[in-house]
Amino acid sequence: MTKHLLWLACLMPFFAPAQSTTTLVTRYEKTKGRETATYAEVIDWYKQLDRQYEQARLIEVGKTDIGKPLHLFLIAADKNFRSTPQRVTLLINNGIHPGEPEGIDATMMWVRDMLKTGKLPKQVLLAIVPVYNVDGCLNRGVSRINQNGPIEYGFRGNSRNFDLNRDFIKNDTENARSWQRMFQELKPHVMIDNHTSNGADYQHILTYFATQKDKLHPLVSGYMSQSFQPELDKALTARRFEPVPYVNNFSNTPESGIAGFNDMPRYSSGYAALFNCFSFVVELHMLKDYPSRVDGTRAFMEESLKLIERDATKIVANKQQADQALTTQPTFAVSWKSDRSRTDSIPFAGFRADYKPSDVSGLKRLYYDRSAPFRKQIAYWNYFVPDVQVKRPNAYLIPQGWTAIIERLERNGVRLQRLRKDSTLTVNAYYVTDVKSPARPYEGHFLHTGVQVRTETLTIQAYAGDVLVPTNQVSNRYIVETLEPQGTDSFFAWNFFDSILDQKEHFSAYVFEDVAADLLKKDPKLQQLLAEKKAADKAFAESAGAQLEFIYRYSPYYERTHTRYPVYRLE
Template structure:
């Protein structure tokens, strides 16, 4: 039985061919099972293919679960074709790992896979392929926190059922030219618990790299470079939770984003994907007990962890180096513009050490509260938490609680949308202790959970990929009640007359800010905000900390 790719190595399988292939394997082998895990935005089901030597297709505490995702960007289809062959070969030769559940998403972005064409002008084959955006034109590899796509919601439910220890997301690179067919980046080590980070970087990755060299595919870090060309130095990827590997890291799973080089022949890219996925699987088999113990250790530590990073920045003071197989870069006049253009000379290959910056430090951090309180009005957020394995406790009766409340004091938003959102950055808050009324059915989220990293990073508004950053709470930024200036003038005058401290504040602000001093409305608004008439809910973040 041959895949469409094997019949013609410049073709990639269509969506019907992909699903039909796995259905045939399911019928032919007892060690294989194809299931539907939910819907996608285009209405087709999202599938998961499971391989288990013992024919037990659920996650179990004594074996590793390896999750492999394909076609999140269907124009990068190498993993789709490679996994079809890998699954068949493992079953046919009866060489399934004994202590690894292999879970393969045949094609994640079904809508993009069905939207077939030639949209990737920089890519060397196959003849036609899918499109990066899904049926809603979302980039699904930016959706793992906001979870707008049906695909993402189905993926999250499946992920929480499997709770994998190791994750692979198969991609194709874009950018510089170089000799490597295969590059990859691992989950950003400085965001992982030390038990995972140390093992991944010091043992797992070196072993993978040796296995790749033995198969003829020397690897390099994903080519994210500092200057015009890779020789200027490579920079580690800061995969925040919006990305697949960043999402997995929130649950103490380490992952790899594989990037085969877009300008290498398609067969070489498919083979590289096959080799990489198989190597990771075999190493999971060999190291199963260590991998399981490390995740369990990390889960327990995260339950007790008090301080969590919310954002990270590159530490440019620490520079390592890696061996890189590149091509000399030069400049020549453009045939289009006549101006200087970059090109890579494949007649001048080189092998040398290049600088590598892959150390990140915490840029903002927070101590977790004992619990968060979430009013039941915010059902979308509650649904997100439940789907991602977070335990919520509903209040059994109306309760008056003393909580720590945030007020949003500043943030920045772009002029144009990013993935359909005006993503908030640079968020600043002030804190007030308040006694607030909560109601039966509101929720407590205790922070003694293995999902603490997900809880804190999504619920703290200063998180890079928090729910606030992704506009889940923008309605609190709208003021609902105002004043009529011609009426409030008299009230404001009386307030200033009776309150010397308020009068002093007003005078000091006028003296310090000429624009304010020249703006009557601004001065009235300043006074209004100091009065009991000004609504307490304006800019008050509606998730509360219980300390």
């Protein structure tokens, strides 16, 4: 759906308003917290709210892999369902993992009560994805053995078995493509993504992680980490949901310390951060009873909305200034690493961990003793530093044949320019000199790591229709982190350019022997390079094939596009 069609849909109700309101009751409430709503019940619920309240709209924003539409539910006190620069847009994402359904049920009841009482935020456009992974929600059953209820729920993977919370850059799914178009039209300031945790046992019901603070613009990061989060944590504690950072620990038990989560752009919060939207991934503890988890999720959303409404002017101003700063930011980090030299100390309420013989294997097994609770300070490593940084070029050039890349840039609101005529351009080009790839695929890709490059200045032929990507725009972080091959979640890392790693032409040794000998005779410098290589590498010196390959790489016959990354930098 195009931008104009989407917002036209926003302005026009899908359903005729009802003459009177009726009290809606969720499956969760009917079963006293034992069951979660089915997909059909969720969508019907929001359709009924759309009918009953003029301040609510349910719209379809695109397709999903299973053929069902992706829905968005909007609440606006002034009935203006457009995202505007003057107010905050809060995006709430539910059901990215439908086996973790707290957000689905909590949000249904929360918005019903909000609309019924008329206590709607005046400075916030509330945008809710009722169920993102529609496919997984329809695949209802039991699969999370570590989870305490509800009775049935959806499945983590979508209909093509993709984890949608790894698809925000590569966009393999229709779900992700629809969600991105929606995100770019909403341009949210804040996002809440609702989940259930895995891992250790402890007393806390509610855990969460925020967008990695060191990756955000200082204005957005400073407000989020120094103002918003402390007040949110205080409010949640007062409601008996004392939060703790998502328990991402280095050993079996969290007493050893918790590591901040490196939310790369493949994840919802990492993707949102590329556009100066700060996020919270809420993780209710899997072993707590389901009603407590639903209540905790609702409390998080309610207390967040209060702060967002109160600080709306500041949140809007921070994002506007951060967006503007991105247009001229000179360098960008494309890979990050944890700074273990810096640590904070946080209070943690856990259970004593111990070991006993396994009834299955007879060997040592871990267990948590709930009769031995404790409370103490533990280490929290939540500082990250750039691992790889690059200087922003004036623009990138992408040959028009790389349509998958161009489509992704367009979907993410990147401003592009097409060359109007064939042109000869001087560019800086990367050659990939080393790359590591796994033996098994991850989310349908053989994700590259350890990418090393060298740079050459070249004169290339560009053609009418090739794409220039100027880097004087608010999408700069997305542009740089996806187009620089050393980026952790770059398009190169996700295998979109793997064809450049294949050599298309080669030689027959018995033919090239005479050519190579002639090349050596005419090129003393090449003779010297070969001699130095033989002296330094015994295996090379004993391999005729390796020496022919060495000469071939320096010959005019070697294809200059082999390992040349076809996204060029214009400095």
